[in-house]
Amino acid sequence: MRVGVLTGGGDCPGLNAVIRAVVRKGTQEYGYDFTGFRDGWRGPLEGVTVRLDIPAVRGILPRGGTILGSSRTNPLKQQDGARRVRENLAELGVDALIAIGGEDTLGVAGRLYEEYGIPCVGVPKTIDNDLSATDYTFGFDTAVNIATEAIDRLHTTAESHMRVLVCEVMGRHAGWIALHSGLAGGANVILIPEQRFDVDQVCAWVTSRFRASYAPIVVVAEGAMPRDGDVHLKDGTLDSFGHVRLSGIGEWLAKEIERRTGREARTTVLGHIQRGGTPSAFDRWLATRFGLHAIDCVRDGDWGAMVALRGTDIVRVPITEATARLKTVDPALYEEAGVFFG
Ligand code: F6P
Numbered sequence: 001m002r003v004g005v006l007t008g009g010g011d012c013p014g015l016n017a018v019i020r021a022v023v024r025k026g027t028q029e030y031g032y033d034f035t036g037f038r039d040g041w042r043g044p045l046e047g048v049t050v051r052l053d054i055p056a057v058r059g060i061l062p063r064g065g066t067i068l069g070s071s072r073t074n075p076l077k078q079q080d081g082a083r084r085v086r087e088n089l090a091e092l093g094v095d096a097l098i099a100i101g102g103e104d105t106l107g108v109a110g111r112l113y114e115e116y117g118i119p120c121v122g123v124p125k126t127i128d129n130d131l132s133a134t135d136y137t138f139g140f141d142t143a144v145n146i147a148t149e150a151i152d153r154l155h156t157t158a159e160s161h162m163r164v165l166v167c168e169v170m171g172r173h174a175g176w177i178a179l180h181s182g183l184a185g186g187a188n189v190i191l192i193p194e195q196r197f198d199v200d201q202v203c204a205w206v207t208s209r210f211r212a213s214y215a216p217i218v219v220v221a222e223g224a225m226p227r228d229g230d231v232h233l234k235d236g237t238l239d240s241f242g243h244v245r246l247s248g249i250g251e252w253l254a255k256e257i258e259r260r261t262g263r264e265a266r267t268t269v270l271g272h273i274q275r276g277g278t279p280s281a282f283d284r285w286l287a288t289r290f291g292l293h294a295i296d297c298v299r300d301g302d303w304g305a306m307v308a309l310r311g312t313d314i315v316r317v318p319i320t321e322a323t324a325r326l327k328t329v330d331p332a333l334y335e336e337a338g339v340f341f342g
Pocket of ligand 1: 009010011102126127128170171172222245246275
């Protein structure tokens with residue numbers, strides 16, 4: 001048995017831990033051979049491979065990024081994409097494919113299995129934690145820790161100058177990073193994509209914070225939207241899954257706060273710092289367990305399955321179930337955080 005492995009979409013701390021676990025268990029326990037595919041779906045689509053064996057995965061557990069590279073290539077948007085993937089797999093002697101990715105990468109894996117019979121197993125990853133069917137995705141814990149540390153640091157400089165500091169974090173459709181890091185970091189306002197916000201209300205919270213002689217920290221997810229506005233786009237470009245590039249809400253909001261309250265307001269955009277570098281211990285643990293269970297799915301021929309975390313158990317769910325809808329922040333959870341606003 002030869003198993004192909006690919007990592008697609010935005011990179012995420014813990015990808016290498018999955019690859020290592022898959023290769024170690026697959027080689028040692030089941031005697032499988034592996035083929036690494038370069039740059040997500042571009043690998044099987046164009047037949048671009050890298051050597052993947054035990055020596056190749058030595059020392060990668062604490063490393064951020066992915067040794068396989070990643071891209072947002074969508075083979076189903078290419079002429080004869082599914083057929084080319086199937087032919088390349090056959091030519092390379094690859095019998096099964098483990099796709100490690102978010103909603104887009106796994107969506108392709110689900111369809112390649114359901115519609116074209118290509119034997120795929122999915123492993124969920126995204127720092128955004130917005131994949132259904134799993135309690136957590138790896139990468140999220142690392143991103144939240146990085147954002148929390150940044151918020152802690154912003155507090156002391158904000159207090160020194162008595163100015164508003166707006167911290168923009170990732171989260172296109174779901175505000176998990178903003179909510180968790182905002183709560184952990186003691187933010188005075190948290191704004192998420194799931195709930196449109198009222199700028200006057202934000203300014204009222206900012207003013208009440210100053211009245212208590214403290215400087216306000218506002219955490220805003222990149223996909224958050226004001227009541228009468230739209231998302232802030234970095235530029236007009238779309239990736240091959242049709243996603244726009246976000247960023248700018250923090251800058252816009254700081255200007256509005258300054259204009260409406262007369263208090264100085266500045267913005268910090270955390271951007272890719274949240275995704276880079278070494279994974280947290282929790283993410284290494286989760287990614288490793290996902291890898292161990294994903295190779296078991298291959299052994300069992302459980303095609304179209306995705307591994308998922310439920311409590312402390314790793315379970316299997318259909319990929320199509322996990323990608324059918326996004327896991328967004330429950331309004332009750334957001335409301336809970338409201339005690340600390342202002
Ligand atoms: O999907 C994860 C994510 O981090 C989103 O929160 C963000 O919008 C996007 O990736 C940015 O991706 P990229 O840096 O690849 O453009």
